[in-house]
Amino acid sequence: MSKAVILTVDDDPGVSRAVARDLRRRYAERYRVVRAESGPQALEALRELKLRGDDTALLVADHRMPEMNGVEFLEHAMDLYPYARRVLLTAYADTDAAIRAINVVDLDHYLLKPWNPPEEKFYPVIDAQLEGWERADRRAPTELRVVGHRWSARSYEVRDFLARNQVPYTWLLDTAPEAAELLKAAGDPELPLVVTSDGTVLSAPTDAELAAAVGLSTAPGARFYDLVVVGGGPAGLGAAVYGGSEGLRTVLIERHASGGQAGQSSRIENYLGFPDGVSGAQLADRARRQAERFGVELITTGEVTGLEARGRARVITTADGGEIAAHAVILATGVTYRKLEAPGLEELTGAGVFYGAAMSEVPECRDSEVYVVGGANSAGQAAVNLARFARRVHILVRADGLERSMSHYLIEQIAAIPNIEVHTGTVVVAGEGEGHLERLTLRDADGERTVDAQWMFVFIGARPHTEWLDGVVERDERGYVLTGPDLTERGLLPANWTTPARPPHFLETSLPGVFAAGDVRAESIKRVASAVGDGAMAVALVHRYLEQA
Known part of the structure; x- marks a missing residue:
């Protein structure tokens, strides 16, 4: 097979040669470096590579170029090589444009010029991008077809599940001609009908059946972990990223889809580092990929129904009768919107x-x-x-x-x-x-x-997912989990709290080794940033708990 390509484009010949030189010095054995001096020239090179069937791993584009700037080039290049990693070279004065490009072209990184010495400022960035490209699943997405009634609640739930898990699909009303053909071929199935790209037919599938059909993980790969995170909203994803990055064997269990309530938000505009805002789906997807990069296992459609202590282990049970044990557990189950109590709804x-x-x-x-x-x-x-x-x-x-x-x-x-x-x-x-x-x-x-x-x-308003914790950890009158000082102030710690005696850590529940983070925690601040901070802090406290155990 021919080498995958790293393409660099800069209208300044001196800078263009310098970038290509630095790239070849380190990556020439594994990649072919292609150099262009304008956006149109670079696009033409990409089209030729596409026609020859060559893959492109990385695009490095200067922002300030005549005819077509770097962001415009990357936007066009995405159509040809959607899986190529994208890096923008920019001067300090253009950092605002680079930040906007994070949302416009899903920019992977921007580098300030000059980048000398490359060993410190250039190669670590390129190494990370190439590693990410090599790890990614670059198979073309195959689209499912979903057939259902326009006002079917279950059809809505299936489409919502697919959309929130970033699974592309085509929605067909049961009255459409193509839908009629599918229904006839499937033998008059119960709706909604899901047809996968390989022809597999799912009639009124459960979420677990749907997840398995589209390749989502629905079962853990082991029975014991360092850390189990229950819930995949911002707090749970934050805990998973920090747990995985700090060497804890971590599994995250999510009942529906990554992102929680925040994952449904069309635009979050007050989250640090995204001056032009970011959609909840984008934020959740990036956090999910980041967690996977650190080796975290992500389980979808996992409904946790119980928690207990067995000696030093903390064991959760799931709705299908399975068990997962760990040294520590972080509860990040979040909240759901309250139902509107009115006749007919x-x-x-x-x-x-x-x-x-x-x-x-x-x-x-x-x-x-x-x-x-x-x-x-x-x-x-x-x-x-x-x-x-x-x-x-x-x-x-x-x-x-x-x-x-x-x-x-x-x-x-x-x-x-x-x-x-x-x-x-x-x-x-x-x-x-x-x-x-x-x-x-x-x-x-x-x-x-x-x-x-x-x-x-x-x-x-919202209510917490904590009914399954009855008799296991202390909660307040609204069902939110009490932690740390709130437990001691209310005198709710059991007499045999822990040996040797110590106060609970700030996010620790009334069961030692079990922590709460995000909206499920009593008196938490209901914001995405604070939920992520809770997740990170909980992992730090897990380390402290493990050191004391």
Whole structure:
């Protein structure tokens, strides 16, 4: 096989030769280095490589070039080699452009010029990018087809599961001609129907069956680990990354999809290091890949149902009867949105009534009147995203304004979008429809009124996933896990807490060796950054616990 290519492009001949020289000096034995002096020339070289069937591992582009700058080149190059790693060379004055490129072209790294000595500033970056390219699965994605009823709750759940796990698929209404052919070939199956690229037919599959069919890991590779992380939201992913990077054999168990509630966010704009914002899906996907790079096992559709101490081991049980033991456990199960208690809504869940952002449904709202219930950041982010498609977005809040619960930057954005209307002092008192949502009854200071509505997205507070911890760790009256000082202040530590006697670590629960991080922890700050910080801190405290054991 021919060597994979490293392509470098810079309009300054001197810089271009220097980059190519440094690359050849270190990588010539394993890669072929190709040099270009303009964006169009580099694209032409890539097209020739594609025609010859050669692979390209790395693209190194200077930002300031005439005709086509580095970001524009990388954006075009992605169509030819989507798996090539992308590095931008930039001057200090252009770092803002480089940061924007992280979102525009999913930039892998940017390097400030000059990079001398290359052994310190250049080669470590290139080494990491080439290692990432070699480890990546570069097979072309194969697309599934999903056939279902438009307003089927289970069809929505299947599409949401695939979307949140970054699995591409084609959605076909059961009335479409192509869908009719698939249904006939499958022998009149129960819907939703999932057909994989190799022709495997799944009739009304469970999440576990779906995960196995698309290649997601659903079972652990061992029975004992250093660390088990329960939950794959920002806190769980943060714990997994830090656990794996610090040498702990780590497994993360997630019930649905990586990212948790944050993974459904269309745009997080106050997360450190992303000045132009980042979608929850992007952030979750990068964290997941980062955890895998450090050797963390990621288990999907794993529902944890129990936790107990067996000597020094901490053992979790799963819904399928399996057990996983570890030296320590981090609980990062997060929270779910509370159900809206109003007549007629329960049976319409997934059929026009959605809890959370329901990203797979957003494009379907085109030219519709959409209702968003809630006044916190998640509701505001969803409203801004929905406004791109909907004719009008109505935000319904019980309070007299958004200032009490929503970040200032979001309030300003919403005020500037003409097709978003905020209704204060307004609650939903009923919903109705034949098979899907058709009408809502609203109540405000002027009384009740009924409005036509096919779409409602609900964000009205949250409840923790902790019912399975009854009698195992101490929780507060709302079900949030108590840790550290909260346990000692309330006098909730068992008499035989630990030997030798010591106070619990800051994030440690009433069961030694079990820690809580993120939204599930009592009195935590409900923000993505603080959840990630909790995950990192929990791993540091796990190390301290293991040293004392």
